[in-house]
């Protein structure tokens with residue numbers, strides 16, 4: 001039997017960047033095209049099995065809408081890890097991500113492990129190995145006609161912020177599942193043994 005380490009993780013980021021969708025993909029391997037905004041916060045758990053142990057994530061998925069911003073400290077206080085999410089098609093969400101990183105660094109746990117995640121990579125049409133599935137949404141319809149919303153935050157911008165602040169960094173898609181497990185595995189691998 002492998003030893004289990006419980007780890008508190010908080011998700012932060014602007015409204016509608018896909019925090020709940022990343023969690024839904026990680027926990028249930030599912031995606032919802034029209035997911036409702038989170039009210040307050042949601043709590044979920046999921047395990048990651050590593051070579052010699054199990055890391056059990058206790059996930060606080062916070063609400064990104066501005067009216068809930070003052071609640072965030074309740075959720076990131078005592079969190080050993082955080083996933084700060086932005087949308088690669090929305091520059092304002094990257095500015096917001098920078099703000100959350102600064103707040104975590106100044107008010108969060110001293111040794112907090114932070115992953116910066118640029119979500120919705122599927123909307124750029126760049127993702128490798130992507131299948132051009134059936135047209136079911138406005139974004140996919142746009143993609144099919146070559147009219148993608150397009151990338152507005154470069155990989156290099158995300159990588160630079162992550163390097164400056166010592167963060168893990170991934171671009172991902174909750175919709176296709178691309179890189180989603182990798183985010184949580186990378187955090188799990190940085191959690192010290194108790």
Ligand code: GTP
Pocket residue numbers: 013014015016017018019020021022032033034035036037038039062063064065119120121122123139172173174175176
């Ligand atoms: P709040 O709870 O309000 O903070 O939003 P959130 O960050 O939890 O976003 P949520 O997961 O609710 O997703 C917002 C919308 O974006 C939903 O309609 C999702 O279906 C969509 N979405 C989430 N992730 C992706 C993605 O990777 N690709 C695409 N194309 N759409 C996504």
Ligand code: MG
Pocket residue numbers: 019020021036037038061062063064
């Ligand atoms: Mg949400």
